[in-house]
Amino acid sequence: MTTETTTSLAAPGWRAVNLDVLKRIEALPSLSTVVNEFLELTRREFFTAKDFEAVISKDQALVARLLRVANSALFGNSRRIHSIPEAVVLVGLENLKKIVFSVSTEGLTRLRLRNYNYEPSRGYWMHSTAVGLAARALVEMLPQKMLHGEEAFVAGLLHDVGKLIVDDFLDPTAGKRPITLAEEAEAAGMNHAELAEFILQQWRLPETIVLAIRDHHGGDESAAMSDGAKILQLAQIITGTWSIGRGEPVDLSADFDPTPHADRFATLGLPLGKTPQLIWDIRQSLTGLEKLYPED
Ligand SMILES: [Fe+2]
Ligand SMILES: [Fe+2]
Structure with a gap:
């Protein structure tokens, strides 16, 4: 049960968006419509692998990618997997959910940023995926299901x-660098x-996700x-400990000290005593992150 009662979204068109910015938004790869269908499905109290199959099979590109992932070295299966039910059995429902959401967003997450200080080829993907996996692990530890x-x-x-x-609006001659929200707003009229918020409302993603972002x-x-x-803020703070996406390879050896962030954990109902387990879970989900990157 979600307890998002604190705020709500403004009406669409709440702010004038610069025409050049609108053109860039229109040129973004579209978010697969199956994302919303899957989110809808996972909000149900009961759902099975069969329900997932029904949605997956509507999107042939997704089926193809799912079978490729199931047949990749990641799952170490010697037998060739040819069908969705086989892939589901092999990877398991939990992994299937991760794969489906990763694959259906990768048109966006695989893009490269020229001016932000991410590792050039897949740093942005690594950062986004790491924050997603950490946010998921965090939610699963929380006493109340907030999301x-x-x-x-x-x-x-x-x-x-x-x-x-x-x-696209930053000066590429300045090189890759940390960029402030104020600098973004000056360049593009709004920060990222x-x-x-504007983009995700257009894509009709659930309000909980739009507000979080x-x-x-x-x-x-x-x-x-x-x-x-x-939850997103804490996921960013935790993954920031390992500078994921800034360079390679991923090094998860640095210790995370939760004490400066005790208030943040407390507002989510998570006592500091539980953070070692949380960090262990997050490290587990991030181990081998590079291997999840989709090959061309
Ligand atoms: Fe951000
Ligand atoms: Fe971020």
């Missing part, structure tokens, strides 16, 4: 989608979180910050 695990994962995958637009750089003091935004 579904899949919503948290999709929110993480798409949280920096606004950067794909801002990137505000742009994401809109506020993922909001301050601590904001009483109006949604639970999803708090």
